[in-house]
Amino acid sequence: MGNGSKVIEVEQLAVRFSGDSGDGMQLTGTLFSHTSAIYGNDISTFPDFPADIRAPLGTIGGVSGFQVHFGNKVATPGDYTDVLIAMNPAALKANAKFMKPGGTIIFDADSFDAKSLEKAGYRTEDPITEDKLEGYNIIAAPITTLTKEGAKGIDIDNRSILRSKNMFALGLVYWLFNRPIEHTEEFIKKKFGKKPEIMAVNLQVLQAGFNYGENIQAMTSSYHILPSKVKKGIYRNLNGNKATAWGLLLAAEKSGLELFLGSYPITPATEILQELAGRKDLGVKVFQAEDEIAGICTAIGASFAGRLGVTSTSGPGLALKSEAIGLAVMAELPLVIINVQRGGPSTGLPTKTEQSDLFQALYGRNGESPMVVLAASTPVNCFDYAFYAAKIAVEHMVPVMLLTDGYLANGTQQWRIPEEGDFPKIVPPYTQQKPTEFKPYLRNKEKLNRDWVIPGMEGFEHRIGGLEKDAVTGNISHDGKNHQLMTQLRQEKVDRVAQYIPELKIEGDADAELLVVGWGGTYGHLLTAVNELNKSGKKVALAHFNYIMPLPRNSEDILKRYKKIVVCELNMGQFVGYLRMHFPKFQYNQYNKVQGQPFTVEELKNEFVKLIEA
Amino acid sequence: MEVKQEYTFSDFKSELSVRWCPGCGDHAILNTVQKSMAELGLKPHEVAVISGIGCSSRFTYYMNTFGFHTIHGRASAIATGVKIANPQLKVWQITGDGDALAIGGNHFIHAIRRNVNLNMILFNNQIYGLTKGQYSPTSKHGFVSKSSPFGTVEHPFRPGELTIGARGNFFARTIDKDLKLCVDVFKKAAQHEGASVVEVLQNCVIYNDKTHEAITDKEHREDRTILLEHGEPMIFGKNRDKGLILDGMTLKIVTIGENNITKDDILVHNAETEDSTMHLKLINMEYPEFPVATGVVRSVKGLVYDEEVEKQIATVQSTSKIKSFYDLAVEGDVWEVK
Numbered sequence: 001m002g003n004g005s006k007v008i009e010v011e012q013l014a015v016r017f018s019g020d021s022g023d024g025m026q027l028t029g030t031l032f033s034h035t036s037a038i039y040g041n042d043i044s045t046f047p048d049f050p051a052d053i054r055a056p057l058g059t060i061g062g063v064s065g066f067q068v069h070f071g072n073k074v075a076t077p078g079d080y081t082d083v084l085i086a087m088n089p090a091a092l093k094a095n096a097k098f099m100k101p102g103g104t105i106i107f108d109a110d111s112f113d114a115k116s117l118e119k120a121g122y123r124t125e126d127p128i129t130e131d132k133l134e135g136y137n138i139i140a141a142p143i144t145t146l147t148k149e150g151a152k153g154i155d156i157d158n159r160s161i162l163r164s165k166n167m168f169a170l171g172l173v174y175w176l177f178n179r180p181i182e183h184t185e186e187f188i189k190k191k192f193g194k195k196p197e198i199m200a201v202n203l204q205v206l207q208a209g210f211n212y213g214e215n216i217q218a219m220t221s222s223y224h225i226l227p228s229k230v231k232k233g234i235y236r237n238l239n240g241n242k243a244t245a246w247g248l249l250l251a252a253e254k255s256g257l258e259l260f261l262g263s264y265p266i267t268p269a270t271e272i273l274q275e276l277a278g279r280k281d282l283g284v285k286v287f288q289a290e291d292e293i294a295g296i297c298t299a300i301g302a303s304f305a306g307r308l309g310v311t312s313t314s315g316p317g318l319a320l321k322s323e324a325i326g327l328a329v330m331a332e333l334p335l336v337i338i339n340v341q342r343g344g345p346s347t348g349l350p351t352k353t354e355q356s357d358l359f360q361a362l363y364g365r366n367g368e369s370p371m372v373v374l375a376a377s378t379p380v381n382c383f384d385y386a387f388y389a390a391k392i393a394v395e396h397m398v399p400v401m402l403l404t405d406g407y408l409a410n411g412t413q414q415w416r417i418p419e420e421g422d423f424p425k426i427v428p429p430y431t432q433q434k435p436t437e438f439k440p441y442l443r444n445k446e447k448l449n450r451d452w453v454i455p456g457m458e459g460f461e462h463r464i465g466g467l468e469k470d471a472v473t474g475n476i477s478h479d480g481k482n483h484q485l486m487t488q489l490r491q492e493k494v495d496r497v498a499q500y501i502p503e504l505k506i507e508g509d510a511d512a513e514l515l516v517v518g519w520g521g522t523y524g525h526l527l528t529a530v531n532e533l534n535k536s537g538k539k540v541a542l543a544h545f546n547y548i549m550p551l552p553r554n555s556e557d558i559l560k561r562y563k564k565i566v567v568c569e570l571n572m573g574q575f576v577g578y579l580r581m582h583f584p585k586f587q588y589n590q591y592n593k594v595q596g597q598p599f600t601v602e603e604l605k606n607e608f609v610k611l612i613e614a
Numbered sequence: 615m616e617v618k619q620e621y622t623f624s625d626f627k628s629e630l631s632v633r634w635c636p637g638c639g640d641h642a643i644l645n646t647v648q649k650s651m652a653e654l655g656l657k658p659h660e661v662a663v664i665s666g667i668g669c670s671s672r673f674t675y676y677m678n679t680f681g682f683h684t685i686h687g688r689a690s691a692i693a694t695g696v697k698i699a700n701p702q703l704k705v706w707q708i709t710g711d712g713d714a715l716a717i718g719g720n721h722f723i724h725a726i727r728r729n730v731n732l733n734m735i736l737f738n739n740q741i742y743g744l745t746k747g748q749y750s751p752t753s754k755h756g757f758v759s760k761s762s763p764f765g766t767v768e769h770p771f772r773p774g775e776l777t778i779g780a781r782g783n784f785f786a787r788t789i790d791k792d793l794k795l796c797v798d799v800f801k802k803a804a805q806h807e808g809a810s811v812v813e814v815l816q817n818c819v820i821y822n823d824k825t826h827e828a829i830t831d832k833e834h835r836e837d838r839t840i841l842l843e844h845g846e847p848m849i850f851g852k853n854r855d856k857g858l859i860l861d862g863m864t865l866k867i868v869t870i871g872e873n874n875i876t877k878d879d880i881l882v883h884n885a886e887t888e889d890s891t892m893h894l895k896l897i898n899m900e901y902p903e904f905p906v907a908t909g910v911v912r913s914v915k916g917l918v919y920d921e922e923v924e925k926q927i928a929t930v931q932s933t934s935k936i937k938s939f940y941d942l943a944v945e946g947d948v949w950e951v952k
Contacts, residue, residue, distance in 0.1 A: 038949045236948040246943070253939045260699050280927045281934035282942065285698055290724040294691035297684070297721070301664070301695020304682050305703065309695070327685050417943045455680035455696070455703055458659040463628070463675050465683025466667075475630065476675065 007178070009224045012071030014078030015173060017166075018095050019087030020057050021049060021064040024166040028085075029066025030412070032173060035183045037237050037414040040227030041070040044379075044524065045239075045412040046077035046598075049351060058119040063094040072228040073531075075378075075524035077411060079600035083176065085169045087111065087143070089120035089127055096131045104137040106172065108165070110144035141212065143168050150208030156197040164198075164205040171209020176222050181210055231416060238415040240379035240408035241271035244338055247386025248310055249282055250418070254387075255394055255426035257308040259284045262298035264291055264317060267350040268406040269340035272312040292320035296337065300324060303333040304464075306454030308390060312338040315357045316347065319364065325399055326365045329490060331464045332441075332450050334393035334400075334428075338386070341405040343596045352596025353407035355520055356571040361401045362549055362578065368487045370494040372400040373549035377523035379408050380415040385546060388501075391426045396497055397449035403548075405521040405570075407598050428452055435459025440474035447500075448493035495550050504543055504552040509534050512541035514612050515562035517588075519545040519575050522599055526568060529604035540608055545575070551582065559586050566591055566611055568599065623652040626661075628678040639790030639816035640669060643737065644676055646796035647706070651679075653797065654804055661704045664693040666713035669744050669818075670737035673708040687718025690725040693732050701920045704804070707734045712742050715751040715771050723780035728919040729808040735800070736773055736813050741822035759821075773813045774897030774911065778890045783914040784810035785897065787907060789830045790817060795841070795908060802910050808918045815906075829906045840905040842896065844913070847880040850905050857881070865895050867904065885913045 015032065017025045026047050033043045048065040056062055069078035080100040086092040086107040099105065114125055124130045128138060147168045151161040167188075174181050185203060192199035213222070238246070252259035261284065263273040277286040285302070289295040296311040303309035313321065318339045328335040341357045343349025361373045372392055376385040382404050393400040429444060431451035440462040441450050453460045462474060470477035471485050508516075508530040518526045523544050530542045543558050545551070559565060559579070566589040567576035576590045591607050593599060626648040634640045651661065661679035665671035667686035674681035680703075684692045693707040707725075714722045714736050725732060741759065742748040748761035752773065756765040777785045784806045786799045796814070803810035815826040829838040840850035840858070848858040855870045857880035868875045884892070893912040899905060936942045 034947055230951050232951055234944060234948050234950050236946070249942065250939045258699070260695070262695060280930035281936040282939065283927055283931065285923060287698060289691070290720055293688060294721050294724070297688045297691035298695030298698070301692040302699035305696045305699035307699040323685055324688065417948070455662045456660060456700065461658050461679050463681035463683065465674065466685050467683065
């Protein structure tokens, strides 16, 4: 492989596949990341697709991209692209700004005709000069022509042949990165097993792309990307939404509870609904509701009936669920609410990421209405936090909100399949009271949860609801002192969850001059920035929060150790406001961004250096 | 069929004292629901009563069953969740014209459309009572209330028409003060597999007193209502001499013995026919043009949502190789690092 050509050894590399939204770029990127992960690389991927299902062909609005960052110690999909595959001029135009200086650009020369260039917004017929890309390694491959040639001898229509262009690009990229094509060949055989002509076209064109790389090797160099050192075990690739769904499945198994999801389709959370809808084999009941409100209300009904009730949504849907969350707070039923955050307010930026629902999660309800709030921080730890959200909900009899975001939801990483003992049992607090003396709101002394009594249990008939309850009998009470007591108890119950969650950890230089604080989906970028600065001798540390309400019990201890603190969020400063409220004696700097995109490591490093030197 | 009664109607009464206004129609509905449950041989612990918000929805607290007094308009959705989660429970939804038809309209029609096995008892007093007297979605056009001092300028829903529109399989109508009819209709609704809607013409003694009086008062009831019985001719009136026939496409009242009309000319009620055309005509009859239909108007068998969910799971489980989470996790593209 690559004999005669120069092979460059690198630790990490980012490749971006880009084309029209119908060009199959998401699939191409996914297949490439599979092969890389199997090879032993860390991977982190991020798809970037348009909000419109079919924006006009060939325009920038219709460009669909998929970036794969792979190699050793990869924690983000990468700020910039080392290798861009552009299937048309619009893809080049849209992505040129993400290119790393000196990177490689492969484009389909056949698609760069005058009409397409104009559609993409180029004013001249020379996009390389126009976008000042002369310093890049440009490979103008006649992908369309070569795809047609590669498919020669197969009796099939022209359209089907052209649809396999993405396989040509993938074959070429496999050559470039010294990757075997066997894994993708197997995929093609499986997928098109019943359509032998389409299977043959894809296989031949994939091979043609790879061969083309061999043939042009004099023009370019190929790369060898170092594998990472990973823990023993069985691995697979997983994105954040699927990880979330799977965490719930494990929670159901570990608690002996049937899983019930009530949900309404909404970007970018829909995949959770779809994934669980396919899990009838594991006894999951999924209800696609008439609206967001019915999504959560059916889940509350299921919890009342003794099941693990879950609802999934994104920001606008969460707004609609507010009143029902209050009911779960009042009725003290277990409930998991998944909010996959996106750009807001209102419909906002449905396909883009943001962390701006934190206040809504914490406070977006009428009355004093505390609930537990967690935030996942990597695509694959959505699994862990979905599991622990369910564990806390069930064992403490509280609604728990899990915040993820569009970036985590669609981002993929390699994931080590948990082994026996990696996750604890979940023990529902079924009542031990005698039916004759049963009190529905009698509380556990440590956790302050009430008992869970399942309809059907003879002698335990009782009524719950949204009206305030007497602290002892559970009957309706309008007594002022009782209301204060119950309000305090509901808050205290949530506060005590802090005794059951892990302490906050410091990563990076513990003796730092600057403490970087983050929460949720920004972890990969913050950690990479901190690690890179540490390597260059800068004293920076990271404290990243996954537990927001309640905060880890050592939060104040950690914050007080550092002279300078900067809180970084993809919003206007919600978590920093929350910290100011809880720990007002510290000085907080803040770094905020609301562009629908994750942070870049580069901008974070610049900001941190500025703060250290200030 | 005689069911041996393990529990009496007082076993279904909770210890809470009932707080509805004296003279409210709700008292009678509560008593007749409890009586129906006892006569059906239900056990209090296998019954879940789910309500929304409104005077009617306080019902839950007075039942010695499992109960959930939820939030405004959402009872259908919560009851749907309860029933799907545990189909063994007998789920009764208590709701009113505001709760079910205004704020909860969407959940109401979808629960009916899906045919979830719920017994939905809709108290229709054509007024918002708990908020002290505003018009509701069933208030008649021109109705004067605190929020319509010059009369409403909107048309009311007919709950039965909405039920048919939502492809409902069971609809019955009863009158709060007709205890015998209430028990009969509630039992039939409970025995029906699938979503059943019972509209109770209920009197609000404080804010909308006597709204149904023209048809429900004892003296005129027999002339102004018609009790429908499946398989029986649609005859009504004190003297049992009035009946319904079809005149072209429309219903017409005739008198037996006049114009050569005999009992054989009178339409026979078929509640069990899938075609809802006649059911809709009967539901839409209004006084004074027509007698108001009571009893079971429509009772048709259909696929029941919660049963279908269970069946689908059983089918998939019988063939799937995935029996545990681990089976799923290692399925497909995995690799081992040694």
